Amino acid sequence: xxxxxxxxxxxxxxxxNAQNPLGFYLSDNKDFVELSFKEESNLIVIPILVNGNGxxxxxxxxxxxxxxxxxxWVIAExxxxxxxxxxxxxxxxxKVTDLxxxxxxxxxxxxxxxxxxxxxxxxxxxxxxxxxxxxxxHGVLGSELFNRFVVEIDYQNEKIRLYKHDxxxxxxxxxxxxxxxxxxxxxxxxxxxxxxxxxxxxxxxIDSGASSALFLDEQRHEQIDLPKKTLDHTIGSGITxxxxxxxxxxxxxxxxxxxxxxxxxxxxxxxxxIQTEVSDRxxxxxxxxxxxxxxxxxxxxIYDYLNGAVYFKKTKEYKEEFKFNRAGFTFTAxxxxxxxxxxADIIPDSPAEKIGLQxxxxxxxxxxxxxxxxxxxxxxxxxxGDTGTSFDIIIRRNGELFKKTLRLxxxx
Numbered sequence: 001x002x003x004x005x006x007x008x009x010x011x012x013x014x015x016x017n018a019q020n021p022l023g024f025y026l027s028d029n030k031d032f033v034e035l036s037f038k039e040e041s042n043l044i045v046i047p048i049l050v051n052g053n054g055x056x057x058x059x060x061x062x063x064x065x066x067x068x069x070x071x072x073w074v075i076a077e078x079x080x081x082x083x084x085x086x087x088x089x090x091x092x093x094x095k096v097t098d099l100x101x102x103x104x105x106x107x108x109x110x111x112x113x114x115x116x117x118x119x120x121x122x123x124x125x126x127x128x129x130x131x132x133x134x135x136x137x138h139g140v141l142g143s144e145l146f147n148r149f150v151v152e153i154d155y156q157n158e159k160i161r162l163y164k165h166d167x168x169x170x171x172x173x174x175x176x177x178x179x180x181x182x183x184x185x186x187x188x189x190x191x192x193x194x195x196x197x198x199x200x201x202x203x204x205x206i207d208s209g210a211s212s213a214l215f216l217d218e219q220r221h222e223q224i225d226l227p228k229k230t231l232d233h234t235i236g237s238g239i240t241x242x243x244x245x246x247x248x249x250x251x252x253x254x255x256x257x258x259x260x261x262x263x264x265x266x267x268x269x270x271x272x273x274i275q276t277e278v279s280d281r282x283x284x285x286x287x288x289x290x291x292x293x294x295x296x297x298x299x300x301x302i303y304d305y306l307n308g309a310v311y312f313k314k315t316k317e318y319k320e321e322f323k324f325n326r327a328g329f330t331f332t333a334x335x336x337x338x339x340x341x342x343x344a345d346i347i348p349d350s351p352a353e354k355i356g357l358q359x360x361x362x363x364x365x366x367x368x369x370x371x372x373x374x375x376x377x378x379x380x381x382x383x384x385g386d387t388g389t390s391f392d393i394i395i396r397r398n399g400e401l402f403k404k405t406l407r408l409x410x411x412x
Contacts, residue, residue, distance in 0.1 A: 177311075217289055
């Protein structure tokens with residue numbers, strides 16, 4: 001759901017790309033291909049064939065060094081013969097699961113493919129990605145495409161365009177910014193103005209796998225302040241479980257000379273420290289946070305890792321207000337068709353709490369229309385509607401139906 005951050009591979013640092021010597025290539029020796037994707041909760045979901053089977057839904061994630069397969073059944077067991085195991089531990093020291101290193105995978109998308117690929121596989125899938133996104137998601141595609149091609153993400157038309165570096169020329173209307181690519185991930189310097197502080201530069205990971213706009217770790221920079229007004233909230237999910245934190249706003253964010261945003265919704269982790277440094281032979285980057293998809297999706301974005309550049313072009317969503325949940329509850333999707341919705345959490349002192357909604361309530365109807373007529377994203381749209389908007393919601397609790405009227409209110 002919007003506002004969640006999908007943390008998948010940030011807890012580990014495993015360089016698998018060196019084990020993928022062939023890499024991706026464009027079919028039929030083309031110079032350019034175009035792929036379609038679906039945007040779900042600000043995340044880029046693309047169909048992929050693995051070993052000729054599928055298609056499976058993979059999340060395209062600039063924040064992940066390597067690919068990850070959530071469900072072991074997606075691949076054949078012979079891809080896991082003598083597979084290396086990597087234990088994953090929670091912050092309390094308890095083992096959560098193992099990651100297996102699968103070899104000799106064939107990955108195919110429309111017009112692009114790769115052989116002899118290596119990806120990580122969860123031995124046991126403890127990620128409720130389906131419930132959080134309302135779709136069957138089977139894995140993550142990390143830096144593999146970005147290392148090989150110039151990658152254009154056209155959020156407005158839900159298209160991905162892959163260009164060979166030799167044939168790429170930035171289209172008109174795009175503005176370039178420099179990035180540094182370290183450990184196969186892109187970092188950008190942005191200016192942020194916080195209340196009571198001067199404009200300050202911060203180094204952020206560009207993370208298309210983070211659904212929120214901005215993520216700052218106050219422990220990584222002495223001038224990152226927790227705003228006076230915040231909400232306690234679950235802000236993410238990853239291999240080691242849920243990530244708690246606070247939601248607030250920063251006054252202004254500048255991307256280079258051409259783009260400025262006001263009152264940006266910002267997530268602040270409270271139970272987990274992001275990786276402090278990313279190092280290679282050329283030096284060190286101190287990472288202060290993440291630039292996520294609620295901001296990236298306001299542009300069409302072109303990534304050129306080889307030349308250390310990212311290009312931005314405004315879309316019609318550029319000037320939209322940064323909105324946070326105004327109903328005061330989050331929900332998950334269950335059922336074979338993922339069209340049964342249950343309340344997950346209630347935000348204290350919110351409209352949802354005021355009318356008596358509770359965790360585990362099943363949502364039956366919204367606005368006198370059964371919920372199975374709505375997509376997951378459409379329901380999220382209701383919860384982020386204009387302040388003062390009212391609608392009826394019917395819930396089932398312990399076999400009984402209750403009808404409530406929910407009036408949206410700005411919470412942060």
